Amino acid sequence: ELKVEQNPLFLSMQEGKNYTIYCNYSTTSDRLYWYRQDPGKSLESLFVLLSNGAVKQEGRLMASLDTKARLSTLHITAAVHDLSATYFCAVDPNTGGFKTIFGAGTRLFVKA
Amino acid sequence: EAQVTQNPRYLITVTGKKLTVTCSQNMNHEYMSWYRQDPGLGLRQIYYSMNVEVTDKGDVPEGYKVSRKEKRNFPLILESPSPNQTSLYFCASSPQGLAGDLQETQYFGPGTRLLVL
Numbered sequence: 611e612l613k614v615e616q617n618p619l620f621l622s623m624q625e626g627k628n629y630t631i632y633c634n635y636s637t638t639s640d641r642l643y644w645y646r647q648d649p650g651k652s653l654e655s656l657f658v659l660l661s662n663g664a665v666k667q668e669g670r671l672m673a674s675l676d677t678k679a680r681l682s683t684l685h686i687t688a689a690v691h692d693l694s695a696t697y698f699c700a701v702d703p704n705t706g707g708f709k710t711i712f713g714a715g716t717r718l719f720v721k722a
Numbered sequence: 723e724a725q726v727t728q729n730p731r732y733l734i735t736v737t738g739k740k741l742t743v744t745c746s747q748n749m750n751h752e753y754m755s756w757y758r759q760d761p762g763l764g765l766r767q768i769y770y771s772m773n774v775e776v777t778d779k780g781d782v783p784e785g786y787k788v789s790r791k792e793k794r795n796f797p798l799i800l801e802s803p804s805p806n807q808t809s810l811y812f813c814a815s816s817p818q819g820l821a822g823d824l825q826e827t828q829y830f831g832p833g834t835r836l837l838v839l
Binding site for chain 2: 619710
């Protein structure tokens with residue numbers, strides 16, 4: 611069974627702190643995505659990671675991909691309240707089709 | 723404005739009454755997809771379409787139908803809705819085509835909240 615597991619599922623942190631969200635997946639894949647969802651809103655694309663060792667950064671967020679370990683990380687640097695949201699990783703498995711498998715999401719709350 | 727639109731945004735219905743949720747995109751994307759979002763489960767893919775008349779099942783296709791007669795539209799049909807189909811539904815599109823290019827990100831619609839009584 612194809613699985614994408616995120617941890618933690620819930621994260622409460624203080625402003626100014628650093629933290630990492632982990633995304634493990636059980637199948638081979640060369641493509642991994644990170645999305646953000648604000649409460650009551652749709653999903654917004656953050657990063658597309660297309661190769662082993664890929665690293666992308668946008669503001670206080672940095673995402674990386676290790677395809678050999680089947681692991682992606684989303685690192686938050688010096689968190690601010692505006693980063694409070696749910697973060698999803700998603701994987702396109704190399705199964706010959708064009709499916710997308712999402713993780714359960716990490717709900718992040720940044721306290722002022 | 724480039725966007726994915728869904729209608730209706732909110733819908734309350736009763737068990738067994740057929741319904742259709744429409745999805746339309748104005749970005750000339752080849753790939754379109756439907757997801758349902760349930761608490762603690764993330765998004766689960768229902769169906770996707772690589773192009774007109776090309777559709778395939780996602781992970782949770784039971785109880786749903788789709789069609790892709792035009793490139794811009796990808797309606798989701800519930801022939802006989804049941805309470806376990808109460809959920810938040812998202813339509814998404816992406817530029818990726820059947821050529822197998824590396825997939826770009828998906829652009830999501832605003833969501834349709836469905837309650838089946």
